[in-house]
Amino acid sequence: MRTSTSHLRRIVPAALAVTAMLGLAACSSDGSAVPGSDPSASKAAASLDEVYKNAVVADAADILPGSTMAKIKERGKLIVGEALDAPLLSQQDPSNPDNVEGFDADLAKLLAIYILGKPSVEIVPPASETREALLQNGTVDVVFNTYTITEERATQVSFAGPYLESGLAVAVKSDNTDIKGIDDLGGKKVIVGANTPAVTAVPEKQPSASIVSFATDPQAVSALKQGRGDAYVQDFTLLASDAASDSGIKVVGQPFTTEAYGIGLGHDDAEFKTFVNDWLVKIEKDGTWAKVWEATLGSAVESSTPDAPKIGSVPGS
Known part of the structure; x- marks a missing residue:
């Protein structure tokens, strides 16, 4: 494409019309995606x-x-x-x-x-x-x-x-340099979302990990930042969204399950x-x-x- 508009991605052409209808949801999210502009x-x-x-x-x-x-x-x-x-x-x-x-x-x-x-x-x-x-x-x-x-x-x-x-991935506090992914969660206290695949997937991958569950994603993120767990396991796309809006956490490694x-x-x-x-x-x-x-x-x-x-x-x- 030969168009040379420097702000092409910042301002979508006028032809883009946002049709507001129905509810908003991504299938991998629990509905707790953080609204607002992306800091990056x-x-x-x-x-x-x-x-x-x-x-x-x-x-x-x-x-x-x-x-x-x-x-x-x-x-x-x-x-x-x-x-x-x-x-x-x-x-x-x-x-x-x-x-x-x-x-x-x-x-x-x-x-x-x-x-x-x-x-x-x-x-x-x-x-x-x-x-x-x-x-x-x-x-x-x-x-x-x-x-x-x-x-x-x-x-x-x-x-x-x-x-x-x-798939499921691992998030840690932003200053954590020891945990690089699921392989480092043996013997760790791992936060998961209640009634999510992580409840069973983490013990399968790391039987020595201890699990603590929270009802919502914001609660789980808060618990991680407060040190109530060493890591938080949740869907990769949701964790990436959390990390983009909260500099206190980061995602480490790639998903260890596949969707x-x-x-x-x-x-x-x-x-x-x-x-x-x-x-x-x-x-x-x-x-x-x-x-x-x-x-x-x-x-x-x-x-x-x-x-x-x-x-x-x-x-x-």
């Missing part, structure tokens, strides 16, 4: 300027006549099911509501560039239980919403990807699925995927950049 947004914006300027654009021959991508191109915007309250994933700037940033939000804009040559996106915030309906009735073209790929869901919608793997997220698409649209998967392969090979991860989720994680998940690697994808 300015730094992330600067680091992605070149990514946007040089984003890959599909060849005209790839926009097949009568296809979903042709309809999107004719319309002039990509309609995306995407949260507005998920820090580091898709967070709306309260001081500039047209500005939505994060891993999901940036990838959605890059997909729009691939189809349209410009990041023209309209956002429809979904609730977890409405994502299938939004795709089935054509309200949205795609869903970027920490949408876990399952075989059951794949009977109702299609999934491109996976494009991101999450694969896919891009939701209309069911049985093989042409569009192939098109989106081809785009994912291109942005993974040219380093775009890694740069977006580093500027968003990676900004709150004390570990190396992970490899992108293999396309079609999980049942339902």
